[in-house]
Amino acid sequence: MFMFILSRVGRTLGYTVSGLSLGYCTLHYICGIGKCEDISMEPSIQHGDFVLLTPFSVSTNRVTKGDVVFCRAPKDAQSVICKRVLGMEGDVVDNEDTGRKEFVGKGHVWLEGDNKDASIDSRAFGAVPYGLIISKVSARVWPPRRIGRLSMQAAEKPQSD
DSSP states (O other): HHHHHHHHHHHHHHHHHHHHHHHHHHIIIEEEEEEEOSTTTTTOOOTTOOEETHHHHTTTTOTTTOOEEEEEEETEEEEEEEEEEEEEOOOOETTTTEEEEEEEEETTTEOOOSSSSGOOOOOOOOOOOOGGEEEEEEEEEGGGOOOEEEOOOGGOOOOOO
């Protein structure tokens, strides 16, 4: 009887560990849910919106100009920011705050919020290392009336040559 109980406990523990491992790997490497906590991406993403995150897009270098990403804040690694990619390495972008053209160096991206007046982004801290990007935002999943893919419209900023 004791061996039967022990085998049942062992099996249950094995399934639990396997399930937790699968859940962790799914959320960390394949997809997850994130919450936007500020207004810098309005109107595309509003404060409190939940979004579908796809970390594998970052690890497989599938982030492109116009994508919205979750990224570690360059000045505070404990904070996560949500911004749109407006420049990739090798691009020259107009920094509207300084009036200068900025070169996006190797391994960096230029990030800006859609709500320019309420966003602290690459216009203030410069190009961001690609390695700080955590995940690509694929779609808005909450609130229900706004479920859907994100528009690339705000990304259509003219680039300098």
